[in-house]
Amino acid sequence: MTNAPVIQLMDTHAGGDVSRIVTGGIAPLPGATVRAQMEYLRDQADGLRRLLLEEPYGIPEMSVDLLVPATDPQAAAGYIIMEVMGYPIYSGSNTLCTATAVLESGIVAKQEGHQTFLLESPAGLVQIEAEVRDNVVESVTCEGLPSYIDTYRARVHVPGLGDVDYSIAYSGGFYALVEAAELGFALNLTEERRLADTAHAIVEAIRAERSFSHYSLGDVGPLPFLHFMGPVEQVAPGQYRSRSATYVHPGVICRSTTGTGTSARLALMHYEGRIQPGDQLETVSLRQTRFIGRFTRAEPQGDYSVVKNTITGRSYVIARSDIVVNCEDPMVECGALLSILGES
Template sequence: MNQPLTFRMMDTHAGGDVSRIVLGGIEPLPGDTVRAQMEYLRDDADGLRKLLLFEPYGIPEMSVDLVVPATDPAAAAGYIIMEVMGYPIYSGSNTICTATAVLEAGIVPKREGVQHFTLEAPAGRVKIEARVEDGVVEAITCEGLPSYIDTHRASIRVPGLGDITYSVAYSGGFYALVDATELGFGLTLDEERRLADCAHRIVEAIQAERGFSHYTLGDVGPLPFLHFMGPVEQVADGFYRSRSTTYVHPGVICRSTTGTGTSARLALMNHEGRIRPGDRLETVSLRETGFIGTFTGVRQEGPHAVVENTITGKAYVLGHTEVVVNCDDPLVECNGLRQLLSARRG
């Protein structure tokens, strides 16, 4: 019998999106940056992602964040994001969950009041502001990636749906942005399956018609995401609210509105002249959870107005687990795992 492999994990959620934070039991990864370590996992050791996102350990709606030592001396820790579609370089909900986990695990000492630290994502440094009250992490504010509009109100013929108007933003990945009302949706929980089917059709049609290139990163793959936008209401001076939901993979609608989806919305509102630096947008999910995006500034990069922003949300700890991986289990695929996980000692 093979010796069981073990690792430590903290399950969390932000806005309903469950992020499984791997805190220990992983062998050191090759690569002199967190981005290089992510590429190693993606290209040569994808077993951990598959293990935790599929049966018997998980479901595709979850995410995994592997905490690793930072390679940037300015950062307290690094983290690698794993989702059903692969390895995004950034995610707002995963960052909120990871920042909470490193505080709860003592990797970053938790202090009352407001504290600041830096994490290293595959996308680079991420500044974190944490608000702690009575020992509880009540809010995390993290930098969103600089976001911009690539395409504004283009039209495409989608089989079974007709002509669809969409915009495209980059906010850590390319997002198609569509008006939910134009498509007959009120963005309520009972619509979740129909939203996933509709989004899949639109994304497939866009992927078949065209590709997208980031102005500095170049080709980052086909457009993977779609964000349904509800009507925007102004609830106070400089504060807006909109129902929203994000499609990320066939059959998968995020439980939260997503941080990168919220950043994409800020970019679109700026492009359309509907928001000013300092304004905030709260996106509200199918499950009535929300993130708040703050438009902090804008700069011109060639033809693009690039929006700087932050995302604020709260993560909750769901549990602490030692996961045991038995490679004799016929439901467990250990290829791509053995080189990552530490065998039980003793």
């Protein structure tokens, strides 16, 4: 085992969703952009994602973010997001966690008070704003991807459930948005397993019936997300709150409400005329963790009104560790991993 490859990790969480930040042990990836490097991992070297999200090293409810050198000179670092469903080009909670890791690891030096920097995601450059107090990263605000409503109040027949009404938003991935109360849910933690089973059935039914295409990106894959929406309450002028739960196909209910889920909600509220620029929505998870989405402005893109937004939350470092990759272990599949491992 003395020559076994080692991968360095910083485990973090935002709103309860654990993001495993890979800080070392991976060789430079081919590709002129972070997006191209993501596509290389997806198509040629999926072993890292599988290693860290499957037994014995991890579980599907986690995410992985691989730090890579930025290809845009404006950015402090690049990162590639990996989840059970594959390789999303953007994720709010993963961006909050990656930004915190970049600060805690010293890639970007902490500055007391307010500081800004750029990260390079597969979706492009992301503006980061961090609040540091007594050398502690107390909050991070990141840009949400431009979000819009693709489909409003469609209906699908779901075996075992009957007819289900849904809307489709794009916010970094396509989201089915459903009213939790219409399906008998109050969005309590005791409902988690039933929420996952219900979302699985709805997503499968929608995927069997239709597909979705982004107005500029084209085909971004089959529907991967569903967001259960609780009632929206106004808590102050321009400030709203809603219980929420995000599902990732197949089978995972996120611990947080997710950044992209919150962005999708903002897009729907704008579509329905319920919010104005400057308004914010606080989404509350099954575990009472919270993200704040702020609607900054809307602009026309073809047939759509696209919502620009930001997501604010807090990430915590929970572990720093070395993963020893033992290819003699029958539970470890090294075939799709060896080509990207660095020197131990």
